[in-house]
Amino acid sequence: MPIIEDIEVDGGLPFSFDNSAETELDLEQAGGIAPGATLVFYNLPELSDQELLETYTNIVETNAVDIVSSSFGLPEGLYTAAYNGGQDFTFLLKTYSDIFRHGNAQGITFLASSGDNSGLGLPSLSYFTTAPQNPPVVAGTFLPGIEHPASDPFVTAVGGTNLVTTFNPPSTAANYVSENAFPDPLIDYDPFGVGNLVSGGLFGSGSGSSVVFSKPAYQSIANTGSNMRAIPDISMQMGGCPAIAVQPCGPNRSFIAVALDGEFFGFVGTSIASPDMAGAVALAEQNLGGHRLGNVNFEIYLELAAQVLFLPHQHSWQQRDQVDDNLRIRSGAGRAHSVHEKRDSCAVFTGCGESRYGVESVEPRSGLHPEGRALRSISADAPVYSIAALAAG
Numbered sequence: 001m002p003i004i005e006d007i008e009v010d011g012g013l014p015f016s017f018d019n020s021a022e023t024e025l026d027l028e029q030a031g032g033i034a035p036g037a038t039l040v041f042y043n044l045p046e047l048s049d050q051e052l053l054e055t056y057t058n059i060v061e062t063n064a065v066d067i068v069s070s071s072f073g074l075p076e077g078l079y080t081a082a083y084n085g086g087q088d089f090t091f092l093l094k095t096y097s098d099i100f101r102h103g104n105a106q107g108i109t110f111l112a113s114s115g116d117n118s119g120l121g122l123p124s125l126s127y128f129t130t131a132p133q134n135p136p137v138v139a140g141t142f143l144p145g146i147e148h149p150a151s152d153p154f155v156t157a158v159g160g161t162n163l164v165t166t167f168n169p170p171s172t173a174a175n176y177v178s179e180n181a182f183p184d185p186l187i188d189y190d191p192f193g194v195g196n197l198v199s200g201g202l203f204g205s206g207s208g209s210s211v212v213f214s215k216p217a218y219q220s221i222a223n224t225g226s227n228m229r230a231i232p233d234i235s236m237q238m239g240g241c242p243a244i245a246v247q248p249c250g251p252n253r254s255f256i257a258v259a260l261d262g263e264f265f266g267f268v269g270t271s272i273a274s275p276d277m278a279g280a281v282a283l284a285e286q287n288l289g290g291h292r293l294g295n296v297n298f299e300i301y302l303e304l305a306a307q308v309l310f311l312p313h314q315h316s317w318q319q320r321d322q323v324d325d326n327l328r329i330r331s332g333a334g335r336a337h338s339v340h341e342k343r344d345s346c347a348v349f350t351g352c353g354e355s356r357y358g359v360e361s362v363e364p365r366s367g368l369h370p371e372g373r374a375l376r377s378i379s380a381d382a383p384v385y386s387i388a389a390l391a392a393g
Helices: 017-033 049-062 091-105 125-129 270-287 297-308 316-322 325-330
Strands: 003-008 037-043 067-071 109-113 138-143 156-166 175-180 197-199 208-214 228-231 234-237 256-260 263-267 344-350 386-392
Touching: 017 037, 017 067, 017 256, 017 263, 017 270, 049 091, 067 270, 091 109, 091 208, 109 270, 125 138, 156 270, 234 270
Parallel strands: 003 037, 067 109, 067 344, 109 156, 138 197, 156 234
Antiparallel strands: 037 386, 156 175, 208 228, 256 263, 344 386
């Protein structure tokens, strides 16, 4: 059983279903993958840039966490001058990037959910500027855009698919059948709670190219179709067919069940995928004797290169002690834990970047509300502000 440590940041938030659902999801997914872990839960009072920058900085400065997984995101476009009265706030994204870069150099791995908008993550400006009506009407459309922090080159963007399995009762062992990344069209909805609706949305793995960050070196071997940073880097399960999807959904959709307050609920979204990946990275670090992996994007794209070049498939994570010092520094690896801290640790940020829709049964709840952490006064309807950390024993 994982050990859970609770750190309240500036008082945090009290337990409630809405405040804690996303947190439970992340802790259960990360701890389920790496059950020998210690989960260090950072509970934030809000997902403002100030709170996040301070917390990320604290994690890097204390250097007590090995893997940081953030289950939230905000479209990069909301930091641009067009969405802020002519004032450009993308410098904040570069401030985050400096923190992530320093963390990578210490061996810390940063992961983030790529979002659930199938590449259409940015509501048009008219959605924010049009006066709301009662009842709400469509005032904008979804435009191409990816979310931060997944867009940062020092962060691994974790997307997702529908995972189809079978099992034979009474055994609960799952047998792999297939997976797919087919998106689900969405009804018109109000993503930021401003009183207007946006049309043209899709539920699926967040993907696309950054408008802020250039294409990093590790993506040079991948034909991303862009000279800018592209996401996702890797995918786990996210499921599909949220409650706000146009019904009926296509076949072979999936979801996961989360235990919360004595009941089970179904969840979908890349909020599932990112903590799953965090658990997987923790296991990889355990297999390396406690060595940190830093920016695992180097490993991911080295695996891609090996496949493209038809090289013998031997996971590069198992070869870290054989690479030269320059590569070790560049990829953030090479720091072994001291005796008193011989464990892998993983920080998992959770937030209302994934808002909950659903009913009180095991049915999908969607992750479709980017949390309002731009400098605008935008907030989500179901706040969950938390960071958790995983430490494998």
